[in-house]
Amino acid sequence: MNFRGSSIKPVDLDLSKIPKHIAIIMDGNGRWAKKRLLNRIKGHEKGAETVKTVVRVCQEIGIAYLTLFAFSTENWQRPKNEVMALMSLLKKFIVEEQQSLMDKDILLNAIGELEKLPQDVLEVLMKTINRTQNNQGMQINLALSYGGRDEIVQMVRQIAGKVHSGAMKPESISMEVVSDHLYTQGIPDPDLLIRTSGEIRISNFLLWQIAYSEICVTETLWPDFGEDEFLAIIKNYQARERRFGKV
Secondary structure, three states, rough: OOOOOOOOOOOOHHHHHOOOOEEEOOOHHHHHHHHOOOOOHHHHHHHHHHHHHHHHHHHOOOOOEEEEEEEEEHHHHHOHHHHHHHHHHHHHHHHHHHHHHOOOOOEEEEOOOOHHOHHHHHHHHHHHHHOOHHHHHHHEEEEEOOOHHHHHHHHHHHHHHHOOOOOOHHHOHHHHHHHHOOOOOOOOOOOOOEEOOOOOOOOOOOOOOOOOOOEEOOOOOHHHOOOOHHHHHHHHHOOOOOOOOOO
């Protein structure tokens, strides 16, 4: 689907149907750079600017939670120089945005196998998370070194350990218990999942959490994704009937 060229404005949205949680697979940075005969990192840098735009719009229209798929467990397999550049860009972005997060009352959170991040990146990330923990505006969740299947495996191990120790009975395991042992504990499931760049797949992202999420795929590459298209997608979401398996 292509929502570019829309003239939707925030005032055109139904404020009673604003999604509480939006998750985004930010895809297309590399292809954006390749089309322009640029280094892939230039695409990631441009993509970081798109993040700022989306965060601003989310705050303006009242989105409470925004989860961004920033770096997957599979991304570690990319060329070493690209991974190092991505980690450097991530660190730079977090440092530069620290004060902005405070000024805008945004809470920063991260999900994934964070211990795999370079130590300097992890230290900056945790410092910012701790600094913003009392902010009460919107919450941004960065999915870093994240994989949905890995998350489920970690959840199973935790619950199995509790059952083995006698702290939990097998019959007490419910959907709520499972959710409470995921990285996203305490965070509502996404109402809307957006994927840019036209690829029609989930890519191991929030496999449990998106069971009933509305999904929107746009052909636009992430660096070209802008406010108008974002608002058009939310407008499209508001026109959908969410039945959650019911008639």
